[in-house]
Amino acid sequence: MRPTVHDIAAEAGVSLATVDRVLNARVGVRAETRERVQAAVTRLGYVRDVAAANLAKSRSYAIRFILPDGDNPFMHALKAHVLQVGDPATRLGGLERLAVSLDPVPSLDAVALAAALDRAGEQRPAGIAVVAVDAPEVEAAIGRLTARGIPVATLVSDLPASGRRHFAGIDNIAAGRTAGGLMRRFLSGRSGPVAVIAGSLTLRDHRERLSGFADVLAQGAQALNLLPVLEGGDDPVRVEALAGRLIAEVPDLAGIYSLGAGDQGLIRALSAAPERRPQAVLLHELSPHTRQALEAGLVDAVLAQDPGHIARSAVRVLRAFADGTSFDPAQERIRIDIFLKDNLPPG
Amino acid sequence: MRPTVHDIAAEAGVSLATVDRVLNARVGVRAETRERVQAAVTRLGYVRDVAAANLAKSRSYAIRFILPDGDNPFMHALKAHVLQVGDPATRLGGLERLAVSLDPVPSLDAVALAAALDRAGEQRPAGIAVVAVDAPEVEAAIGRLTARGIPVATLVSDLPASGRRHFAGIDNIAAGRTAGGLMRRFLSGRSGPVAVIAGSLTLRDHRERLSGFADVLAQGAQALNLLPVLEGGDDPVRVEALAGRLIAEVPDLAGIYSLGAGDQGLIRALSAAPERRPQAVLLHELSPHTRQALEAGLVDAVLAQDPGHIARSAVRVLRAFADGTSFDPAQERIRIDIFLKDNLPPG
DNA sequence: CAGATTTTGATTTACGTATCTCAGAATCTG
DNA sequence: CAGATTCTGAGATACGTAAATCAAAATCTG
Incomplete structure (x- = not known):
């Protein structure tokens, strides 16, 4: 039997x-x-029974997620996973005394986000998880929370200078480089221009993906020619228009890398003129549309980050900060997933 | 406050x-x-406090892992993760009352494995996790455990007919198909023979990977020519000899897919004649050697399954079976990871 | 309707830890 | 050495659930 305090x-x-x-x-x-x-503790190898301790303390961990509104399918999935993690009927929710709440804020609105952060801090939660927008107001609001001792984790899009304790998301420079590596190999031998469609270059993650991608394309023996970046505002309608023109006007287009959202528009443009599809098409995040496009062969590979993993990881890490305990960095690392038609998860 | 039994x-x-x-x-x-x-339960939304219940029952979950001995780096990593999961100082070990034990068995020895399974069953553990060997003795032993009500999960290599309750590992046919898809795209345009190096075709996972790979190579417009499969017995020395001869004797070799272990030998052979390296080299599992080869450009992509995920997942699933509760299949799905030089996890 | 049987209530103890009180012991201060 | 101060001990209570006992009430059987 494990030793007890007695x-x-x-x-x-x-x-x-x-x-x-x-x-x-x-x-x-x-x-x-x-x-x-302390000698007795080490001699007997005592470790506190965390479950009993939490029971005695009747501690519960209030964790607030602040996520952008809107119709972005990835954010929708993330939201669903957050709710699931907080569900007391699940293992995490039941065993770990979580009280997860979800505050929606208008997408890309720095002022509203900063206000939501301040409001969330009022309740003295055990931790706050937020999809950061790269703006000084937000940085300052996170700084205030940190100063008050509330651990903050950024999700998906980071803000390292804010003083946040943790980032749960992928390394976007590496993601861009990965896309670049795939593009080079998928185009092995041939040359021709490559197009990039971004949401907006005011977004930190989009800038980072672009820089990694451009880096890799410029390296190596035969350099691929990168066309000027198109910005579609993550909006399917605008992306469709941009992609349609692109395909029509650049006859020898070798590849397309869509590093933002709004891919439904890209997919529509591709399926409208399948005979002019470039040799390699890469985009980000799994959704019903991108899955289907991958299966249909309209898209060659999808780069992704697992929203379920992000939600669970943020909760674990914030809990660990609240308790002053440690966590396994390898388990909390969000992978850059590469999906081809053949390793697509079911569902 | 959450409602209680009172x-x-x-x-x-x-x-x-x-x-x-x-x-x-x-x-x-x-x-x-x-x-x-029951009406009161649903009306108040009562959910049992699992932590308190386990405390009261002073229940603990004995979970036995039966893993092969030997110098396979993947199995070493898996072993390390199992020990870490069982460590009472970690979250899983501490909060969840786990008593994880690890029984080593000689690699690929079906009789010894069956005996180990029977022995493990004697202690009436809450669950058993085992890397299965495809043999009737093993199948029977797992069947006996299941008949006694002890849930069994197979790891890495499955044995579906045995009656095991769960498999924690990748879909190896899909992994082979994924390798095939990468190979086709990495060789886009050009043709030439492609070689496969397996450990042994008596191993189920190797057979499955091969069949998926061959399938994809045969499909599509330009079929790639698959050379007769080489069997290296997962042994670096034998693999090195096979790969060396292959590179020397097939001048127009387009690609190599190593679907088993012993990759250290393949890497040595490749670095001995870098100018004759085929255009695409794919292999399985991350290890210090394969990482380095990927970084050095000797290997183009590594397919992998995360041993940490496998260990944690097996524990969660067996616990759920022991309790008769449910688990999240999406969380427990072991992904087919694709690593390029650029999305390699640190460390 | 008596007697047997089934169902329910009231109460207690336990799990391992946290937290509090109050008294007593040990140590320090001048 | 008296008095103040700092440490320590013993005990009680609580957290939410499990599990047991025993008595009382309700229901069924013939």
Whole structure:
């Protein structure tokens, strides 16, 4: 059997109260006594039963997610996973005393986001997870939370200078480089111009993906020629117009890399003129539309990050910060997934 | 506050004892009373506090992992992750009352494996996780465990006919198809023979990968010519000899797919004659050697399954079976990871 | 309707830890 | 050495659930 606090008390020859004072770092214990207890702890290999401790404390972890509104399918999926993690009927929700709440904010509105962060902080939650927008107001709001001791994790889009404690998302420069590596190999041998469609270059993650991608395309023996970046505002309608013109006007187009959202528009443009489809088409994030396009051969590969993993990871990490415990960085690393038609997860 | 059993009792107008009888499906409750209690449960949205329940039951989950000995780097990594999951100082180990033990068995020895399974079953563990060998003895042993009500999960290599409750590993046919898709695209335009190096075709996962790969290569406009499969017994020395001869004797070799282990030998052979390296080299599993080869450009892509995920997933799933609760299939799905030089996880 | 049987209530103890109180012991201060 | 101060001990209570006992009530059987 695992040793309990009672065993520690007996082993150290002190009372339960003293063991408690040492274990919970309370004042009023002589240094010598403290050491006796700690020696007993290591000798017996005691580890606190976290479940019992939380029961006794009737502690619960309030975690607030602040996510953008709107019709972005990835954000929708993320939202669904957050709700699922917080569901007390699930393992995480039930066993770990979570109280997850979800605050929607208008997409890409820095002022509203900063206000939502301040409001969320008022409730003194155990942690806050937020999809950051790259703006000084947001940076300052996160800084205020951190200063008040509330751990903040950024999701998907990072803001390293804000003082956030953790980022749950992919390395977007590496994602861009990965897209570049795939593009080079998928076009091995041949040359021709390559187009990039972004949402907006004011978005940090889009800028980063672009820089990684451009980097790799410029390297190596035969350099691929990158066309000027098109910005579609993550809007399917605008993306469709841009992609349609692109395909019509650049006859020898070798590849397209869509690094933002609005891919439904790109897919429509591609299926409207299948005979002019470039040799390699890459885009980001799995959704019903992108899955279908991959299966139909309209798209060659999809880069993705797992929204379920992001939601679970953010909760685990914020909990660990709240408790002052550690976590496994390898488990919390969000992978850059590459999906081809053949390794698509079911569903 | 979340409702407790006391609230249920008050709401239903019955005693605590009766609530307990209903919740834990004990006998001696009239159908009508049972329904009153269940109505109160749904009305108040009661969910059992699993942590408190486990504390009261002083339940702990003994989970045995049966893993092959030997110098396979993937199995080493898997072993390390299993030990980490079982460590009571970690979240999973601490919060979830796990008692994980690890039984090593000689690699590829069906008789020893069957004996180990029987021995593990004697202790009546909450669950058993095993890397299956495709043999009737093993199938029978797993069947006996299942018959005794002990849930078994196969890891990495499956044995569907055995009656195992769960498989934690990748779909190897899909992995082979994925490799085929990458090979086709990496060789786009050009033709030439493609070689496959397997460990042994008596291994189910190797056979499956081969069949998926061959399938994809045969499809499509320009068929790639598959050379007869080489079997290297997962042994670096033998693989090196095979690969060396292959590179020397097939001048127009377009690609190599190594679907088993022993890749250190392949990498040595490739670096010995870098000028004759085929255009596309694919292999399985990340290890210090394969990482380095990817970074050096000797290998183009690595297909992988995350051993940490496999270990954690097996524990979660076996726990759920032991409790009769459900789990999230999407979370437990082991992905076919594709790593290029650019999306390699650090470390 | 008496007696047997089934169902229900009331109460207690336990799980491992946290937190509090109050008294007593040990140590320090002047 | 008295008095103040700091440490320590013993005990109680709580967290939410499980599991048991025993008595009382309700229902069924013949």
